[in-house]
Amino acid sequence: MEFKKGDKVDYHEMFDGPITSTGHTVKAVEHAPNNYGCDVAWITGKSGCIAMRCLSKAKEGKVKPSEIVDVIASGYEFHCPRCQILVKLIESTDTVQCPTCTRIYSNNGPEHALA
Numbered sequence: 182m183e184f185k186k187g188d189k190v191d192y193h194e195m196f197d198g199p200i201t202s203t204g205h206t207v208k209a210v211e212h213a214p215n216n217y218g219c220d221v222a223w224i225t226g227k228s229g230c231i232a233m234r235c236l237s238k239a240k241e242g243k244v245k246p247s248e249i250v251d252v253i254a255s256g257y258e259f260h261c262p263r264c265q266i267l268v269k270l271i272e273s274t275d276t277v278q279c280p281t282c283t284r285i286y287s288n289n290g291p292e293h294a295l296a
């Protein structure tokens with residue numbers, strides 16, 4: 182796996198082990214041959230350099246909700262902040278997706294529209 186400056190990565194303390202920490206960004210890289218004997222990277226939140234094999238590309242934000250929206254209980258609909266359209270839902274679920282921009286939002290829970 183190759184990384185470059187600015188990549189979002191997860192850190193694995195053990196090569197091939199579970200993710201130890203997430204939310205890092207690659208600050209610099211140095212490829213072998215170097216003093217470390219392997220490709221290394223400097224990442225935010227960690228001091229010193231990390232072997233690149235202990236990094237994995239951070240999961241894309243496609244499944245992760247990007248924003249929270251209020252779902253209006255009457256007929257279940259929410260206002261997409263991006264498209265500025267009202268999206269009607271069949272049911273109220275934990276995450277809701279806008280069919281126009283395909284963005285996924287976290288459902289702030291069905292709330293009744295202000296009286």
Ligand SMILES: [Zn+2]
Pocket residue numbers: 261262263264265279280281282283284
């Ligand atoms: Zn949208």
